[in-house]
Amino acid sequence: MIDVQQVSRYFGDVAAVNDISFKVEKGEIVGFLGPNAAGKTTAMRVLTTYLPATSGTATVAGFDVHEQSMEVRKRIGYLPENPPLYQDMRVRDYLEFVAKIKGVAPADRHKAVDEAMDKAAIGDVSGRVIKYLSKGYKQRVGLAQALVHNPEVLILDEPTVRLDPNQIIEVRQLIKSLAGNHTIILSTHILPEVSMTCERVVIINKGVIVAEDTTEGLTKKHAGATRLTVSVDAPLQAVMEKIGAVRGVTKVEKTSGDHTTVFVESDKEVEIRPEVAQVLVANGWPLYELKAEDVSLEDVFLHLTTQEEGPVE
Amino acid sequence: MRNFLAIYQREVKSYFSSPIAYVVIGLFLILAGIFFYLIISNFMQMCMRVDMMAQQYRMAPQKMNVNLMAIRPIMHNLSLFALFFLPLVTMRLYSDEKRTGTIELLMTSPVTNLQAILGKFFAAATLYLVMLGGTFLYIIFLFLYGNPEVGPIFTAYLGLLLLGLCYIAFGVFFSTLTDNQIIAAVSTFVFILFFWAIGWVSGFVSPSLGETLSSFSLIEHFDDFAKGVLDTKHIVYYISFIFMGLFLSFVSIESTRWRGR
Ligand SMILES: Nc1ncnc2c1ncn2[C@@H]1O[C@H](COP(=O)(O)OP(=O)(O)OP(=O)(O)O)[C@@H](O)[C@H]1O
Ligand SMILES: [Mg+2]
Numbered sequence: 038m039i040d041v042q043q044v045s046r047y048f049g050d051v052a053a054v055n056d057i058s059f060k061v062e063k064g065e066i067v068g069f070l071g072p073n074a075a076g077k078t079t080a081m082r083v084l085t086t087y088l089p090a091t092s093g094t095a096t097v098a099g100f101d102v103h104e105q106s107m108e109v110r111k112r113i114g115y116l117p118e119n120p121p122l123y124q125d126m127r128v129r130d131y132l133e134f135v136a137k138i139k140g141v142a143p144a145d146r147h148k149a150v151d152e153a154m155d156k157a158a159i160g161d162v163s164g165r166v167i168k169y170l171s172k173g174y175k176q177r178v179g180l181a182q183a184l185v186h187n188p189e190v191l192i193l194d195e196p197t198v199r200l201d202p203n204q205i206i207e208v209r210q211l212i213k214s215l216a217g218n219h220t221i222i223l224s225t226h227i228l229p230e231v232s233m234t235c236e237r238v239v240i241i242n243k244g245v246i247v248a249e250d251t252t253e254g255l256t257k258k259h260a261g262a263t264r265l266t267v268s269v270d271a272p273l274q275a276v277m278e279k280i281g282a283v284r285g286v287t288k289v290e291k292t293s294g295d296h297t298t299v300f301v302e303s304d305k306e307v308e309i310r311p312e313v314a315q316v317l318v319a320n321g322w323p324l325y326e327l328k329a330e331d332v333s334l335e336d337v338f339l340h341l342t343t344q345e346e347g348p349v350e
Numbered sequence: 351m352r353n354f355l356a357i358y359q360r361e362v363k364s365y366f367s368s369p370i371a372y373v374v375i376g377l378f379l380i381l382a383g384i385f386f387y388l389i390i391s392n393f394m395q396m397c398m399r400v401d402m403m404a405q406q407y408r409m410a411p412q413k414m415n416v417n418l419m420a421i422r423p424i425m426h427n428l429s430l431f432a433l434f435f436l437p438l439v440t441m442r443l444y445s446d447e448k449r450t451g452t453i454e455l456l457m458t459s460p461v462t463n464l465q466a467i468l469g470k471f472f473a474a475a476t477l478y479l480v481m482l483g484g485t486f487l488y489i490i491f492l493f494l495y496g497n498p499e500v501g502p503i504f505t506a507y508l509g510l511l512l513l514g515l516c517y518i519a520f521g522v523f524f525s526t527l528t529d530n531q532i533i534a535a536v537s538t539f540v541f542i543l544f545f546w547a548i549g550w551v552s553g554f555v556s557p558s559l560g561e562t563l564s565s566f567s568l569i570e571h572f573d574d575f576a577k578g579v580l581d582t583k584h585i586v587y588y589i590s591f592i593f594m595g596l597f598l599s600f601v602s603i604e605s606t607r608w609r610g611r
Contacts, residue, residue, distance in 0.1 A: 082454075113458065115455075118451075119450075119454075120451075121450070121452040121453075123364070126360075137352070138459045138460070
């Protein structure tokens with residue numbers, strides 16, 4: 038349903054999205070996970086035809102986002118990062134307008150708007166002027182706007198941001214219930230959101246896809262291990278032996294690098310870095326690098342889980 | 351067509367559901383009314399003086415031409431007031447969409463940029479027609495007390511309409527350039543003022559250059575309309591000006607996508 042091939046998007050010299058490729062099958066829910074400025078919004082804007090890619094191709098429902106953008110636009114519902122609301126309009130008028138420009142036939146418009154309001158649970162504010170709604174309601178009007186023409190593909194940029202915890206649960210359930218009939222891509226920087234709603238996760242960091250997996254696979258790896266890269270100036274055999282002896286280390290393997298570089302896996306609960314460092318110092322080996330693997334799922338995962346535990350906005 | 355209408359209707363509704371339309375129309379008509387009163391009372395005093403002189407010297411009273419001496423200056427005034435008010439009408443057309451992010455809805459919906467630009471252009475033009483329609487009431491007042499010629503009034507309004515559409519076309523263009531309405535309005539005003547005044551310097555430069563300059567002046571082209579002369583040269587000039595504004599708006603919107611803002 039969605040096929041992205043080596044898409045890059047530059048702003049000046051900066052690549053917001055750098056050579057990403059992935060596929061989404063019909064009826065799937067896929068989560069874009071990544072920290073701030075990872076390129077999630079930019080990738081979505083390319084898919085929705087809002088921004089042209091600098092290079093690469095993307096198709097949605099079999100249509101090229103650049104060459105056949107009008108066909109793509111008919112088939113997508115898009116909730117941008119900031120809900121695109123005309124503040125002076127009433128909710129119902131606004132949704133009627135969106136239905137009109139999305140090509141819903143006049144006879145079906147009323148019903149389409151009713152259904153969208155129903156799904157987004159905004160029936161009680163249908164006559165209110167949008168600018169006087171609370172943030173959460175505005176977000177839901179934005180969601181209704183994306184649903185109003187019953188599109189094949191839904192692209193939702195942080196759909197649960199601005200909602201209170203109860204509404205978050207409701208919206209997540211709504212999104213789950215839409216899968217099957219719709220193909221959905223949603224972005225978030227909250228990991229549990231992904232594991233709760235999505236079948237598959239694409240993790241983006243600094244414009245590149247660093248991992249792509251099912252939620253189960255992701256969780257398994259997360260439970261599994263933490264990884265270190267250690268780079269020292271010393272004989273490989275000795276390094277493997279000494280580090281292997283550190284408590285908690287489950288695996289040591291050689292990887293490429295300028296010096297003797299090894300890749301260390303350990304039990305998740307054990308912090309091995311101080312002990313590894315001690316071993317290196319005790320042996321008098323010059324250390325060039327000791328870092329927790331940047332691009333591993335776990336790192337992004339941990340980093341992001343901690344964000345979820347922070348105070349709710 | 352359906353998309354054009356959808357955009358057009360939304361913009362018109364948005365004008366008339368916010369104070370902007372009423373403030374602009376109201377102030378425009380008040381200002382126009384004041385100057386109408388001043389010009390007409392001035393004209394009537396002049397008529398009286400001419401009559402008295404005629405009686406004194408026992409001559410046949412001279413005919414005063416209301417079209418040339420009253421309506422023409424009124425029309426020139428209106429063309430100036432339109433310059434003050436139309437930038438306020440057009441300033442939000444694109445800037446506001448950029449500021450609030452609704453542009454992202456517009457540009458991911460199956461609506462072409464041309465449909466959107468024309469929808470907005472004609473919505474502003476509709477508001478302008480209402481403004482002009484209001485001033486027409488003053489002119490009708492002249493028919494009650496005198497007998498002005500209809501032809502020159504018609505051409506003057508045609509001229510006002512074309513001139514206003516020039517302002518609007520460039521108003522749309524400047525509002526595609528920024529998400530700040532004030533900047534959009536001021537740049538429109540300054541740009542149009544430049545094309546107004548470009549003819550004024552013609553007296554200070556060489557005659558051939560002066561002539562070229564005044565042929566670019568928006569207001570030089572207007573005077574014939576105000577006098578009642580219909581010349582295709584002026585119509586072609588205004589229509590090209592309008593096309594230029596709309597074309598630049600189109601280019602600007604298309605390039606927005608590449609720039610990403
Ligand atoms: N219009 C633009 N002009 C210049 N740079 C841009 C533009 N849009 C995005 N960027 C840059 O591209 C990078 C990716 O931004 P993007 O908005 O895609 O990130 P994101 O993953 O959506 O982040 P967030 O979680 O904060 O929403 C950022 O460094 C951003 O500054
Ligand atoms: Mg974003």
